[in-house]
Amino acid sequence: MVKNISILGSTGSIGTQTLDVIREIGGINVCAVTANNNIELLEKQIREFKPDIAAVMDCEKAEILKERTKDCKTDILSGMDGIIAAAVYDKSDTVLTSVVGNIGILPTFEAIKAGKDIALANKETLVSAGELIMNAVNKYGVKIYPVDSEHSAIFQCLQGNSENKIRRILLTASGGPFRGRNAEELKNVKASDALKHPNWNMGKKVTIDSASLMNKGLEVIEAKWLFGVDLDHIQVVVQPKSIIHSMVEFKDGAVMAQLGTPDMRLPIQYALYYPERRYLDGERLDFHKLKEITFEDPDMDTFLGLPMAMDAARKGGSMPTVFNAANELAVKKFLQEKIGFLDIYDIIAQSMERHTVIRNPELEEILAVEDETYKWIESRW
């Protein structure tokens, strides 16, 4: 049976790799694609995959694209309404959410309400609105297939085992490009230094998040919601070569791990074709060359992303929303070289400090808290 899919963020790192996987394996019809503003690439994708809908967040760019694709049957839509139309499109049964940041919340929420299964590559949605999203997932009876490599690994380890047999989730981390450095050495690092990730080839935001260990913090919260495990039962383990993608310790003491070369196409393939495993071309693990896999504890005194995420998650309610929104804007400012690397932590800590938690926030409250957090940060940095 051919699956129909909408890809939100088809021109980004995960989006393009998803199209690579579909091109290689086949059996999936891409019926909607969306982009922020990269219409050059989106046009190529329209001509190759012939989706029914293509939406561009930037309205002016959407107009240009419409002109350029006059000869195609694809409907060109624009703005958040266009992205949501792609997310709830009748024909699709699965929505891959590979947009970056909390812009993913609204379309993901609408897709769930429309009964679509979600291939989740947008972790910020679960961090910012985890309770709301998981309640909707249960209410509308849809499934979430994790695309994030760690969560895909956990999901793979859980096959044949129910979540109530989990004792601990062992979430692995590479430690990022600044592993081993102290705060003094991090003061003057630039975005270009952070963008040299040792193992994974990723988008800019997740690469900076990986350098600050904010990414691992976001992933702890993502794991908590996806697998229903409380924070005391999630341990972060640094495994610098990213060979083990994560592990699950069960109640009887058995530990299951998923290993592989660091290649995002594998978790993408698993989420798209689950429960099947399709042939994927690519490098395989060679244990003759590998020899050893080493482990370390994360440096939580230097890289505050992790302890701050734990703190935000424990406070709960709207606090993770503030944590996520503050990080998002701080990363943007760091990429623009308006602030230093350690200011990212400062901005998040101060934003959380001044926030009064709202319990069980509704969607409108979450969006308002984000907005308010942005405005406060903009007025100070």
Ligand code: MN3
């Ligand atoms: Mn990850």
